[in-house]
Amino acid sequence: MYVANCMSVALFIPCYLDQFYPDVAIASLELLERLGVDVVYPDGQTCCGQPMANTGCVADCAPVAHRFVELFAAYDTIVCPSGSCTAMVRHHYGDYFADDDPQFNHVKNRTFELCEFLHDELKIQSLDVQFPHKVSIHQSCHGLRELRLGASSENMTPREDKVRNVLNLVHGIQWCTPTRSDECCGFGGTFAVNEADVSAAMGRDRVADHVSSGSEVLVSADMSCLMHLQGIIRRESIPIEVMHVAQVLVGRMPKRVSPSAS
Incomplete structure (x- = not known):
């Protein structure tokens, strides 16, 4: 099994997983830790804002997006077991930030869906x-x-x-x-x-x-x-x-x- 070299990541758990499918969150944590990843779960994380954005409630989504970036900007890498929430951060947060915002660009570029992270970043070869x-x-x-x-x-x-x-x-x-x-x-x-x-x-x-x-x-x-x-x-x-x-x-x-x- 591939073992990461003390890589530290922040785990983002979407709100619906937290509320309805906590075992998916637990399994994600177990998996990353088995692979030698130093996992941090930032306190105070909330929804990524996707439901509001999809409904056209742009003003309501903006503070949620800013909260997300503020909370996760301190971490080298963010991993999320949800493609839709990851896509929200990477492809739709640009509506709420200036193009040259350094915290936003860091979070956008270093947020990964779980399988994407395992495949492209850890490059695991066996389980x-x-x-x-x-x-x-x-x-x-x-x-x-x-x-x-x-x-x-x-x-x-x-x-x-x-x-x-x-x-x-x-x-x-x-x-x-x-x-x-x-x-x-x-x-x-x-x-x-x-x-x-x-x-x-x-x-x-x-x-x-x-x-x-x-x-x-x-x-x-x-x-x-x-x-x-x-x-x-x-x-x-x-x-x-x-x-x-x-x-x-x-x-x-x-x-x-x-x-x-x-």
């Missing part, structure tokens, strides 16, 4: 983890279209699939591939509220595609997408589970699925 299950990946729109964590079908530019590359280090995974590997799940934050019927229909399509691939566990780097899909799965009693990539990387097991035969 002592088993996950003997049939797995499919949901690629989030923010991860693909803004962070470029992989290739998207509307763009001919070849890119490494950083999420899958990291998961390939886990032993025992049997890959299942959906027909439409980069299609939106329909969540989109406030889109799921404003266009609930469309959002739910898109989510059902995504779940059906993953189930038809033979997948037992639907894995993503964005728990916001999984939250949306999990709601559909639970309401309709669909035989598939969802897990965040951090949980798989530390060896958490799905609750209802037995290990797959090799």
